[in-house]
Amino acid sequence: MKTMSANAKTASLAALVAVAMVGLGFAAVPLYNLFCRVTGFGGTTQRYDPVAAAETPKILSDTISVRFDANVSPKLPWKFYPEHPTDTVSIGARDMAIFIAENQSPHEVVGTASFNVTPDAAGKYFTKIQCFCFTQQTLRPGEQIRMPVLFFVDPKIKDDPDARDIQEITLSYTFHPVDGGKKAS
Structure with a gap:
C-alpha cells in the first residue's frame, strides 16, 4: 500500500x-x-504615456543621430523604406519619421511590423509616442501609405555610463505578412 x-x-x-x-x-x-x-533589453523601446509621465522631458542642447532602417520579409511583396534614412535630433525633443510602404502585388496584402533599436543600451531611452508597429496594415494592389513614428530620446541617456557616449541610434522595422491575411500568389 x-x-x-x-x-x-x-x-x-x-x-x-x-x-x-x-x-x-x-x-x-x-x-x-x-x-x-x-x-530596454534587446533594444526594446519605451512607450510614452503623457498621463503617467510626471513631467515633460527636458530638451538638451546635445544631439544624437537616428538612423531609420526598413526591411521586408521575402514572403511580403512590399516595398518599404524610410522617407529620410537619418535624422539628427535634440535629446529630449519630439521628432517624427515617416516610413513608406507600397504593395507591389496584384492582390490585397496584410502586413505587420516588428521593430528594435540598436545599440541595445539605447533601447530604454528611445521612447515612442506613436508608432505603426504591431498594427495590421492592409494595402490594396499598388497602394502606397505613409506611416509616421513620433519619438524622442530621453535625456536620462546622458546619465547612464553605458549609454551616454552613444552617437547614433538605429530604429529598425521589419514588415511580415499576417497569417490569415491575403498573400500574393
Whole structure:
C-alpha cells in the first residue's frame, strides 16, 4: 500500500509540475515583454504615456543621430523604406519619421511590423509616442501609405555610463505578412 501511496504522490507532483510548466509557458511571452519594456533589453523601446509621465522631458542642447532602417520579409511583396534614412535630433525633443510602404502585388496584402533599436543600451531611452508597429496594415494592389513614428530620446541617456557616449541610434522595422491575411500568389 505504501508504494501505491508513494506512486500517487509522485504522480500528483509530476502533474502539478506539468501544469506549472504549461502556465509558465503561457506567461513567458508577456513576462518577457514586460521585462524588455522595463529594462530596454534587446533594444526594446519605451512607450510614452503623457498621463503617467510626471513631467515633460527636458530638451538638451546635445544631439544624437537616428538612423531609420526598413526591411521586408521575402514572403511580403512590399516595398518599404524610410522617407529620410537619418535624422539628427535634440535629446529630449519630439521628432517624427515617416516610413513608406507600397504593395507591389496584384492582390490585397496584410502586413505587420516588428521593430528594435540598436545599440541595445539605447533601447530604454528611445521612447515612442506613436508608432505603426504591431498594427495590421492592409494595402490594396499598388497602394502606397505613409506611416509616421513620433519619438524622442530621453535625456536620462546622458546619465547612464553605458549609454551616454552613444552617437547614433538605429530604429529598425521589419514588415511580415499576417497569417490569415491575403498573400500574393
